[in-house]
Amino acid sequence: MLRDILSGKDAEVEAVVAGLLAVRPDAVLFTRFDHDFAGVALGALAQRLAAAGLDYPFRFAPPQNRGLPSGLDLDGNGRLGDPDDAQGYGRFSGDGAMALLSRHPVRLLADHSGRLWADLPGARLGALPGAAQGVARLSSSAHWELALDPGGGRSVQLWAWAATPPAFGARNPDRNHDETAFWLHRLRQGVPSDPFVLIGLPNLGPGQGDGAALSALAAHPALHRPPHGPSSLLAGQPAALSLLQPSHGLAVAGHGLHPAPPEPAAHRMVWLDLTLAPP
Structure with a gap:
């Protein structure tokens, strides 16, 4: 990935760079970005963008669960060390992790990544x-x-995650559901005083898995319903690959996909334009 970022010749990387330069988001979450300890790859992408006039001085990409050895044969094939034996599927530590670029200072408020699946109330552990x-x-x-601090004494929280797809492996449908259901558990513990946005990858396509957690979030009184279009409940069914869902402390000024359909694209950026009310 670093080679492709530096080369300026990889079609997928160049599409990402062009999309960010067109949309110019204040913060962007990548949900399939290889992690390296020193943040070299993320820094290289930020430098590419800065050279084109889009500066992201604040970056967040700590070590995560992708490719992190569990020490167990989680996929039950009699071997240790396979990608599906890791805490999160990965061929190496950091394979396809998350990363954030931001124009505004970023603070970590809580990292729940070490939480055991079995500790989630109502966890679906059958497989x-x-x-x-x-x-x-x-x-x-x-x-x-996370907290973004855009100035003026206000902060906006980002609640970020990237769930496993439900379509592969015996335990993935339940894990996909529970990774999203975690935010319902978090909201039962208390709604933050700052406005916040659910931002991430529920990774649930139409006809895949169980959309019960997404349905509950869509109807939660602290949250706007997901806007129709890129982050909606697709075709009347609880399904969303990517989700941006703000709390009621934020007003939705616009939303969409880039590139916008029907223009063909292998990947599209989901964007949401939010207005923060004065204190």
Whole structure:
């Protein structure tokens, strides 16, 4: 990935760079960005963008669960060390993790990534081996509560995650559901005083998995319903690959996809334009 960022010749990287320069978001979350300890790859992308006039001085990409060895045979094939034996699927530590670029200072409020799956109230553990319940983490990448400080004495929280897809492996449908259901559990513990946005990858396509957690979030009294379009409940069914869902302390000024359909694209950026009310 670093080679491709530096080369300026990789079609996927160049599409990402062009999309960011067109939309110019204040903050952007990547949900499939290889992690390296020193943040070299993320820094290289930020430098590419800064050279084109889009500066992201604040970056957040700590170690996560993707590719982190569990020490167990989680996929039950009799071998240790396979990608699906890691805490989150990965061929190496940091394979396809999350990363954030921001124009505004970023603070970590809480990192729930080390939480055991079995500790989630009501966890669906039917396909998780009993021996793994004291080891297996809920987050396949991470669950973060972050604060962005745009100035003026106000902060906006970002609640970020990237769930495993429900379509592969015996335990993934339940884990996909529970990674999103974690935010329902978090809201039952208390709604923050600052406005906040759910931002991430529920990774649930139409006809895949169980959309009960997404339906509950869509109807939660602290949150706006997901806007129709890129972050909506698709075709009347609880399904969203990517989700941006703000709390009622924020007003939605616009939303969309880039590139906008029907223009063809292998990947599209989901964007949301939010207005922060004065204190």
